[in-house]
Amino acid sequence: xxxxxxxxxxxxxxxxxxxxxxEFRAKEQLTTMVIFALTTIxxxxxxxxxxxxxxxxxxxxxxxxxxxFASMLSLNRSFSRDQEENTSRGIASTPIDPLSIxxxxxxxxxxxxxxxxxxxxxxITVLLNSSIxxxxxxxxxxxxxxxxxxxxxxxxxTLANTKSRETLLPVILLPLLLPVLLGCITATGAIIDEQxxxxxxxxxxxxxxxxxxxxxxxxxxxxxAIEN
Amino acid sequence: MDKSSNGKRxxxxxxNRFTLFGAVTFILVLVATYMSLVAAPLEAVQGVHQKIxxxxxxxxxxxxxxxxxVFIASIAFLTTKNPKWDxxxxxxxxxxxxxxxxxLFSGSLWGRPVWGAWWSWSDARLVTTLVMWLIYMGYLMxxxxxxxxxxxxxxxxxxxxxxxxxxxxxxFSVYLWTYLHPLPTLQSSTERPxxxxxxxxxxxxxxxxxxxILIGIVRxxxxxxxxxxxxxxxxxxxx
Numbered sequence: 001x002x003x004x005x006x007x008x009x010x011x012x013x014x015x016x017x018x019x020x021x022x023e024f025r026a027k028e029q030l031t032t033m034v035i036f037a038l039t040t041i042x043x044x045x046x047x048x049x050x051x052x053x054x055x056x057x058x059x060x061x062x063x064x065x066x067x068x069f070a071s072m073l074s075l076n077r078s079f080s081r082d083q084e085e086n087t088s089r090g091i092a093s094t095p096i097d098p099l100s101i102x103x104x105x106x107x108x109x110x111x112x113x114x115x116x117x118x119x120x121x122x123x124i125t126v127l128l129n130s131s132i133x134x135x136x137x138x139x140x141x142x143x144x145x146x147x148x149x150x151x152x153x154x155x156x157x158t159l160a161n162t163k164s165r166e167t168l169l170p171v172i173l174l175p176l177l178l179p180v181l182l183g184c185i186t187a188t189g190a191i192i193d194e195q196x197x198x199x200x201x202x203x204x205x206x207x208x209x210x211x212x213x214x215x216x217x218x219x220x221x222x223x224x225a226i227e228n
Numbered sequence: 229m230d231k232s233s234n235g236k237r238x239x240x241x242x243x244n245r246f247t248l249f250g251a252v253t254f255i256l257v258l259v260a261t262y263m264s265l266v267a268a269p270l271e272a273v274q275g276v277h278q279k280i281x282x283x284x285x286x287x288x289x290x291x292x293x294x295x296x297x298v299f300i301a302s303i304a305f306l307t308t309k310n311p312k313w314d315x316x317x318x319x320x321x322x323x324x325x326x327x328x329x330x331x332l333f334s335g336s337l338w339g340r341p342v343w344g345a346w347w348s349w350s351d352a353r354l355v356t357t358l359v360m361w362l363i364y365m366g367y368l369m370x371x372x373x374x375x376x377x378x379x380x381x382x383x384x385x386x387x388x389x390x391x392x393x394x395x396x397x398x399x400f401s402v403y404l405w406t407y408l409h410p411l412p413t414l415q416s417s418t419e420r421p422x423x424x425x426x427x428x429x430x431x432x433x434x435x436x437x438x439x440x441i442l443i444g445i446v447r448x449x450x451x452x453x454x455x456x457x458x459x460x461x462x463x464x465x466x467x
Contacts, residue, residue, distance in 0.1 A: 155390070
């Protein structure tokens with residue numbers, strides 16, 4: 001009579017579907033991320049235009065800093081919402097593997113970041129008068145988004161039960177993500193400057209290695225992060 | 229009666245051992261200072277500026293070692309939940325921060341006359357050492373803002389482990405992105421340091437390691453007393 005525990009891929013799919021459904025109904029995370037990233041870009045434009053002769057050189061930094069801070073909002077909201085509504089306790093009481101929760105959170109955040117960039121890139125092209133719509137940018141964006149999400153999910157989950165989570169999340173996450181940001185900013189800059197792949201390929205590889213190491217380490221520790 | 233006198237005796241031995249270790253450390257520091265400032269010859273190219281390496285290099289080793297201890301102790305705490313591992317991680321993180329701060333400052337002081345700049349953003353080892361410093365400052369902030377309980381210890385352990393992932397990147401970055409920073413001479417197969425320079429290095433390493441171990445022992449004892457005090461406070465609140 002008793003139902004068997006779903007396989008890990010089925011668990012991931014159901015949790016991922018749950019995250020998307022919540023977002024589809026509430027339209028909270030992605031909307032906030034887009035508006036926030038847009039505001040950041042406009043502020044950067046006003047701050048730099050007076051001093052910087054060529055705004056194009058600043059685009060990679062502006063793009064990735066906006067993505068980083070927008071993901072901060074998304075991750076914080078994702079875990080604090082589960083905490084406030086006691087969903088995390090509900091999920092913890094089911095025989096779901098903590099690894100599935102981690103993978104579903106990383107997947108959701110990566111998808112949100114990809115969606116954010118799809119909206120953001122044409123806006124940057126229009127507002128900053130520089131085209132950054134390059135096909136070569138896709139792997140860079142992908143490894144960067146996975147890195148931000150993989151590290152962000154474990155840190156946000158870890159801090160979800162602490163008092164100063166909003167303050168501590170960027171303080172702890174930014175230095176941890178610096179290699180990812182450094183690699184992605186450099187690679188994005190090289191692509192915008194239309195340099196060959198030999199000039200930036202190693203940066204993509206370094207970020208990809210970082211992603212693998214952090215995903216494995218975080219996946220192994222996630223059950224510690226969510227246990228009370 | 230016997231038990232209490234034994235306790236007093238072991239405490240006395242402990243104090244004696246600690247004083248003896250302190251005295252040995254003091255002598256080691258004096259010898260290392262003499263060896264590095266007086267006995268070691270002036271380096272042909274860098275001159276007197278090279279002397280800063282007798283502090284910089286041993287403390288860099290200690291910084292990396294401390295962060296490794298944080299990593300191991302954090303894993304041990306997560307698997308055993310024994311508070312002694314958490315205390316060790318806490319103490320090592322503080323030592324790591326002190327050492328890294330001195331390493332960054334001394335490196336900057338050396339960089340100004342030799343590189344012509346206090347800081348170089350194009351040097352990966354320098355930048356990643358700063359990143360390591362920031363990660364463990366965040367770790368200590370987390371500890372100071374959180375309550376002194378098992379939850380904070382668990383949360384910090386996870387950050388301690390994640391932070392360690394940055395250490396190999398810091399260490400190997402010099403081989404990947406060498407720019408301004410000199411390759412570590414002590415490990416280079418082509419260029420061996422002369423014994424007149426190597427000996428002061430070893431003495432400095434020994435002396436600063438002893439100082440750090442001494443600080444670690446004191447800090448660990450304070451943390452243990454603090455944990456015991458917390459437990460007594462909680463027990464009184466329950467009553």
